[in-house]
Every structure is written in structure tokens, then in C-alpha cells.
Amino acid sequence: MDAKTHAKLETRARIMRALAHPSRLFMIEQLAGGERCVCELTEMVGSDISTVSKHLSILKSEGIVRDEKRGAQVFYSITDFRVLRFVRQIELLLAHMLENQMKAADVPQSRVGFAQFLRRTP
Template sequence: MFDKIIRTKAEILKALAHPTRIKILESLRVGERCVCEIIDELNVEQSNVSQHLAVLKKLDIVNFRKDGLRVIYEVKHKEIFEILILLDSLISSQIEENVAILGGLKQKRAKSS
């Protein structure tokens, strides 16, 4: 039941799941950007940026419009940014946990010495 939706979720997540594509999206957090700006900002090959933008386009994550030679992209839905923010929060929690575990270990060693 709702298998189609689950598959779509997986596809969207897969589209997000690449360092370069995450960098592109974070670069679009402040608003529209042309491909040339993204290329400059990320220091990635033009054709590679284009390929990654194609992945984001295919999943309807970004919009684009042409302005002369330039092509200007933007993120279509705020949820994308919210997901990236949640990931920050998740990673912070994970790091905090590891710090706590490490603290516990140190205490144990101190006691048993």
C-alpha cells in the first residue's frame, strides 16, 4: 500500500544524497543562482555541475529559467532546506553522543588506574 509514494521518497532522498548536490542546494539557500555562480562557488567541473543539476531537475527539486546565456536555478520547496537543517541537527546529536561516550570511557580509565 502506498508503495509508489515510498519509492518516490526514496528517489528524492537519493537525489539529495550526494555531496556536490548538497553543496548546490546549500548554495541556493540564499536564493536564485546561475550555473556559472554555482561552478565558481563549488569548484567543480562544469559538465559535472550540469549533470548534478539534471538529477535535481528530474526529481522536481529545482526550477530553472533562462536569462540570456545564463540559466538560473532555484529550489522549488522549502522542505528541502528544512531537511538539510534537520540533518545538521541529527549530526550534532550524533557527535554529542560520541563525546558523552568518550567522557564515560575516560572516567572509567581514571577510576581503574
């Protein structure tokens, strides 16, 4: 693995890591509906405000969100809504992977459809 390749993968990994936390994903979903100040997000997430602030700074450091100070409040918003499409794709990915697992399981007579499987595992 040469240095250039490693640098590129390191960058990819940093983005992934920034998105790899439920609270951060939650805030991104909330910001999909428009900008929010830190105290609003704190209320929604339910953690300490300092925790939320740090989560936001992680997202900001990766360029995923942008902040704008207005008075005493700081409003955060999504810089590129494509990131939203990106994180939501995981749902599709999961569905496909589940489907593959079903196939691999080699269910006799294929009596268990994917839809039924999904229904049974909420």
C-alpha cells in the same frame, strides 16, 4: 512488502538519493541565498561545468530546484525552501545520535559530557 508500499518507499528513496551528494547539498545551500546561474555554481563547486549541469538536472528531476532560461544563462532556484529546513535537520539528528552513542558507551561516572565530547571531535 506490497506494491503500493514499495512505490511510496521508492519515491522517498529517490528524493534521498538526489540529496545524497556533497556537491548537490552545497548547491542547495548556495541557492538558499537566491537564484544562481550554472556558471556561478560551477565556480563555487569547482568541478567541470558539465558535471554541475548534470547534478542540477538530477535535483530538477526530483522537483527540488527549478530552472529559468534568461538569454544565454540558465538560472536555478529552490522550488520549496522547506527542503532547506529538511537537509539542515540532519545536523540535529547527528547531534542526537552522537548523544545516544555516548550513553550507550556507558562512560564510568558519566564524567564526559556531550558538550565536551563535541569539543574534542571537531
